[in-house]
Amino acid sequence: MTAPPTGTATRTLRLGTRASQLARTQSQTVADAITAASGVPVELVHISTEGDRSAAAIAQLGGTGVFVTAIRRALLEGTVDVAVHSYKDLPTAPEPGLVLAAVPPREDPRDALVARDRLTLGELPAGARVGTGAPRRVAQLRALGLGLEVVPIRGNVDTRMARVVPGDLDAVVLARAGLARLGRLAAVTETLDPLQVLPAPAQGALAVECRADDERTLQLLAPLDDAGTRACVLAERTTLAALEAGCSAPVAAYAELAEGEDGAELYLRASVTAIDGSDGVRGSVTGPVGEAGRLGRDLAADLLDRGAAELVAAAR
Numbered sequence: 001m002t003a004p005p006t007g008t009a010t011r012t013l014r015l016g017t018r019a020s021q022l023a024r025t026q027s028q029t030v031a032d033a034i035t036a037a038s039g040v041p042v043e044l045v046h047i048s049t050e051g052d053r054s055a056a057a058i059a060q061l062g063g064t065g066v067f068v069t070a071i072r073r074a075l076l077e078g079t080v081d082v083a084v085h086s087y088k089d090l091p092t093a094p095e096p097g098l099v100l101a102a103v104p105p106r107e108d109p110r111d112a113l114v115a116r117d118r119l120t121l122g123e124l125p126a127g128a129r130v131g132t133g134a135p136r137r138v139a140q141l142r143a144l145g146l147g148l149e150v151v152p153i154r155g156n157v158d159t160r161m162a163r164v165v166p167g168d169l170d171a172v173v174l175a176r177a178g179l180a181r182l183g184r185l186a187a188v189t190e191t192l193d194p195l196q197v198l199p200a201p202a203q204g205a206l207a208v209e210c211r212a213d214d215e216r217t218l219q220l221l222a223p224l225d226d227a228g229t230r231a232c233v234l235a236e237r238t239t240l241a242a243l244e245a246g247c248s249a250p251v252a253a254y255a256e257l258a259e260g261e262d263g264a265e266l267y268l269r270a271s272v273t274a275i276d277g278s279d280g281v282r283g284s285v286t287g288p289v290g291e292a293g294r295l296g297r298d299l300a301a302d303l304l305d306r307g308a309a310e311l312v313a314a315a316r
């Protein structure tokens, strides 16, 4: 018997992550899962991105991808072997040379309200100041017709929650998944019903990337993949791509798995909302889980027939 080359089997994997607390927490979860499944140690490498360095609104920075470019460069250059992204922050176009090696089971993808005095959305008085940065949330909150004053905010999760104080904001809206990962769910005063605020495509999911030709890392990451999450996210992201909208467009898409007559089914909803909340289109489609991509394209085509392109263009 020949011994394997020294150290290959257990050589430490380098995982590139943004330095924010949320990114580090997400990355550590994936690192722990890799080690638990294979025994291979994983080292976190902090990488600073344009999205972290600038205080400008995401749309001003060029939207899609501001958190991602530097991390992908490190991966392609070989500085790191694995990258963990919040899936919803990824551009819809694939990156040449990289593959999505795993999509772990996702957190609850809904948005959450963190409000003063434990108030829910419906209890906030007209004129209440609600902070959020995402155009999708701005548009959907205005479309509720509750007379809320939507205030643009940015910054990490703690910075945003700290704005809920007398004299500043009455509430903020955040991804529930981020709060769950940071252990901050106690601050949530309402998890928003998708009928009122439909989540962003891929919200709550992680994307684990590596180089397309890195067989060893591909094998180490394969056990982390959750087929159901991957299908849901594929349907949501295909809708977004077919609408030719980026991650900072007022587009929502949310897929759920359900048990149908002939096996597992996917129930996909999507919406495009005018930024001022005065207009919008919504739709849904149900079909086999194995046809997630086709379902996303069909739903996008339906929304486009009903004016989605004009709404996406007006929000640019």
Ligand SMILES: NCc1[nH]cc(CCC(=O)O)c1CC(=O)O
Binding pocket: 086, 087, 088, 089, 173, 174, 175, 177, 178, 202, 203, 204, 205, 206
């Ligand atoms: N764009 C920022 C961002 N990217 C991912 C998350 C939360 C975690 C997730 O959705 O997976 C957040 C914060 C937020 O939307 O409140």
